[in-house]
Structure formats: structure tokens, C-alpha cells
Amino acid sequence: MVGKYDIRVYNNRVSYHFVIKRNITIIQGDSGTGKTSLFNLISDYNQSGISSGVTVSCDRKCVTLRLNDELQTELLKAMHGYIVFLDENSSFVKTHEFAKIANYSDNYFVIICRDSLPQLSYSVEEIYGIRVDRDSQKYRDPHRVYNEMYKLYNFEGTRLKPEVVITEDSNSGHDCFTMIFPKDCRSAGGRSNVVNAISSLKSEHKDVLAIVDGAAFGSEVEFFMRKAENYGAKCVLYAPESFEYILLKSGILGDRVDSDKLAKTYDYADSCQYVSWEQFYEAYLTDLSQGTEYRYSKKKLGLPYMTEGNMKKIRNQIPEQIEVEDAICNIRRT
Template sequence: MKGKHKIVVKNNRLHYEFEIKRNITIIKGDSATGKTTLINMIRQFANLGNASGIEIECDAPCTVLEGNLWQMLLKNLSGNIIFIDEENQFIRQQEFAELVKASDNYFVIITRENLYNLPYSVEEIYGLYSSGKYQNTKQIYQEMYHIYPLNQDLSCKPDKIIVEDTNSGYEYFKAISKEKNIVCESAGGKTKIFAMLEQLKAETESICVIADGAAIGPEMDALYKMSVEKGNIKLYLPESFEWIILSSELLEDKEIKDIIDKPENYIESQEYFSWERFFTKLLVDKTAGTYLKYQKGKLNPTYLHEKNKNIILKNIKNSIDF
């Protein structure tokens, strides 16, 4: 399943309207914000149809997954948008993550917890609010909003950069940081970033964390709270380092530009558990047999040649002041 899908769920009192474009969308938030009501309305429509007084508008079937037979039900669903409430304990199980990975469905999961077994994007974590669009009627209009701001103010020059992993992205940022007299360290994985930040004693240093936004969702709650509380920590969360290269137009490829503009139209959810994997394969395929041949595990030195380095850096400078 791929593409962007608009979903409208409504009755004579409530109107939910939102779009999803990835295999995993998370809806968080406090009680009494309408999350469970949304699930109930979809369930009622599935059971009673038009007699429920509920209308659902979507180009894909919407269904609720729940109960003890969830494995069997999920294995028999294809091309659906599947809604799951947090009361279902199976969303925390590794078996669920494996079935999601092999599925060609989209999943909308309502939970206040962080699901560390799933690699979901920081861009697809939402809350619900009543927009007031119909404030002069009896109907309440519910919309989704991003819980975490997608564009933090990174205008200050960092004293230290912490990169999520030890692959090509780290090698690139380490080389740039050395030129700018900035300390650059690897966290050795996204799950270790928070612990590394906790160990830092100096709160006067300006620190920039660079991580793949395409899969950092489960870690965002702790990272964002720390960045707000301390004030000296900024988060730069592009889709991935490969996305940075592809969007920099270093390769001067029209197809790449079209894909970067609307990646949801090209990324098949059953084939790519995370968008980061798609962008890695795209870059590897597009540079195969060229002087820019890309490997995730070790940076091709060509990317650090002055011209190439600066083309990529120009794209990054929109977010980080090196």
C-alpha cells in the first residue's frame, strides 16, 4: 500500500478529517480528546453500516483490529487502513511488529505509550483537537496536529554534534565538524541518544542531535522533553542522511526530485518498513557504477570533495548554522 489517503469519519455530532501517508501513524494525547470515540465510530460503521448513522469517506477500507484473534484477522487483511486502540496489549508485542513489517496495510495506532518495537516517523505522531471550524453549529470538527514541531530553531552554531549512528552520515558530519572546530560524537544507535545526553554535564554548550526522523518516533517523547527543559539541545531530524544527499540535488536527477517531492507515492509499505530504508536503496541504486557510488556502512571519500561536500552542506545549512 502506498500514497496519501484522506479519511473522513462523521455523524451528526462529530466530524473527524485527516490524511495519512505512511504505514504507521500514531495518535497520542490525554483522555477526553476524542481518540477512543474515533475508534468506536469506525467499529460501529463496520458492524451496522449506514444504520449506525455514521459516514466514512476514504479511498481505502477502514477497519478496527482488536481481540484475541487479531493475528488471524491481520493476516487476512490487505490494502486496509487499520485502526487500533491502546487497550489492545498486542501492539507492544514483537509478533505484532513483525506482522506490521510484512503487511501491505496502513496502521493508525492510538496510544499514549512509546512503541519501541515499531520504527515510526516523528512526522507521523499526532494529537487531536477541536478546530472550531463548525463553531456556529452543533457539530464538533476534529483535526490532527503534529505533537512535535517539525522545524526547530537551529540558527545557533552548535558547540557539539551528536549523530545517531556510526555509518556514512556520521563520517560526513565528523569531517564537517572538524573543519569548523566542532566536537562530533556518535551515540551508537538511536536508543542510546538520551542516555548520552544525560551524561553531559555542561549545560552552557549548544548541542545539536542529528538522527533519522523516519524512525525516531518512539524516542521523541524523552528527547523533546529534554531539549525543552535544558534549552541548549536542538534536534535536527531529517528523514535520513541518504535523504539529505538526494534532496540536495547533487545527483541532478529529475526522477529523484519527483520522488523527494511526494515520496508517499513511490514507497510501498510492505516492502519498506521505514522510509529510511527506501531512501538508502534509492541512493545506492542511483549511484551504482558512478564515482558517487554510495555505501551506508562507509562513506565514499568523493562525498567529501569540496564541490560535492558543499552542495550537501548547503542543503543542511537551512537547518544547522555550521
């Protein structure tokens, strides 16, 4: 399933409006913010149609499932091309069995859940809270909790000159950022290790920048924010879609890159093929660079990417608030 979908759900008392464009969307929030009301409105519409007094407007059919019994789980497996809303009271959503169904599914999922779901790969951009219009108590507008890609999270507006850089990636991305931040660039060895890597720095009291693949870091971002708040020095998260996305955006591959695939990835990253947009960008870059000097390998960054000119193009993708070295470190040709 691909596409970007505008969803409106309303009756004569309350209205919701939001847009989804990836296979996994998370709606968080405390009790009383309207999460359960949203689920119940769609459920009522599924059962009774317009006689329920509810209107659900979307180009795809929106359905609710509670997944509390085997019958509904089997029903989910048989669905294709739906937007499926799942309630936080379903413990099945938190299982690896559900992740196996959701991964490469021909459906989009909107999961109403207060807890992080580490078994799923979802974007920091697709975590929403529900903002209520306090004047009318009527209109409810889901808004991004962690803002948009290429923003610096928990950043207070001053410049950051990181003393330590932690990369989620231990392969090609780490190779690249070691050249851009040569003084102290460390690999966390995976997204689930980023917070632990920051914990190990606490006694050093150094300003730290963590670089992660935002397209799949959603389950970890809340833990990061909590850790950053109590870190004791500046601790900033930089979450571009992925390292491959940076390379595609950098201009290194010139007009071979289809800019539409970067600007409107939702029309190309089929959920049947890609668990997250991170996988889409990796596959696109790998295919695009095949047979050229820029042949891409996730395990190790090729030397053509590591020339001074190309490293400057990559460095130019980093937000200007982050201070980087004026000179790129020497290329190691081993």
C-alpha cells in the same frame, strides 16, 4: 501498499478529518480529546454501515481491531490493502510479535496510543494529536504533534552555533557531519542511544545539536523533548528524513534523481518492502549510484562525496538557523 489517503469520519455530532501517507501513523492525546470516539465511530460503521449514522469516507477500507484475542490477530495477518485502526487498550500492539506483523505489511496502521512504541519504526512527522474546535465542540482535526520534516524541534527562533553535535548514525552520516562540524561531532551509535548521549553532556553545559533520521525516530522524540527541556543549555533536534535523503536532495547526483520520488515518496515506498521511508531512501540511493563514482555504502562515505564542492552541497541542506564552519575540514584519505 502505497499512497496518500484522505480520511473523513463523522456523524451528526462529531467530525474527524486527516490524511495518512505512511505505514504507521500514531494518534496521541489525553483522555477526553476524542481518540476513543474516533475508534468507536469507525467500529460502529464496520458493524452496521450507514444505519449506524456514521460516514467513513476513504479510498481504502478502514477497519478497527482490538487484537485482544487470537482470532483477531489471525484476521490481521490475512488482511491486505486496509487501513487498520488499533486501540490503545490492546497490549498486543506493544509487543514484538505485532511489530513482526506490521513490518512489511500490505496495510497501513493508525495506532491510538499514548505511549511510545520503540519496537516500531515510525516518523516524527506522523505523530498526531487531536485539536478540538472549542466553539462548536464538533470538528476534530488531527494535527502533527512534532511538526514537519526539516523543522528544528524545540527551537526558539535564535541562531544555534552548536558546540557539540550528536549524530544518530555511526557510519557514513557521521563521517559526513564530522567534516561539517569538525570541532566536536560524536556518534550516539543508534536512535535509542541519542537521549543517553545528551545525558552524558549535561555537566559540560554546551549547546548541542542532535541529528537523527526523522523517518524512524518517532518512538524516541518524546524522550528527547523531555531531556532537552531540562538540559540546562540549548539542545535542538534536527530531523531530516534520513542522511540518504539529504544526499539525494543535495544535487550531487544531478538529474539522475527523480524529484517525484522525494516529493511524493508515499507513491513509491511500498510498505511491503520498506519498514520506513528511511529504508526506501537508502535503497534508492544505493541503486541509483551503482556503477558510478558515487557508489553509496551506508558503512562508510565514499571520497567522491567528500570533495569540498560536494560537501558544500550537503551543507546547504542544513537549515540556515544552524551555524556551520565556513571551511570544510580536511579529507582523511585513509
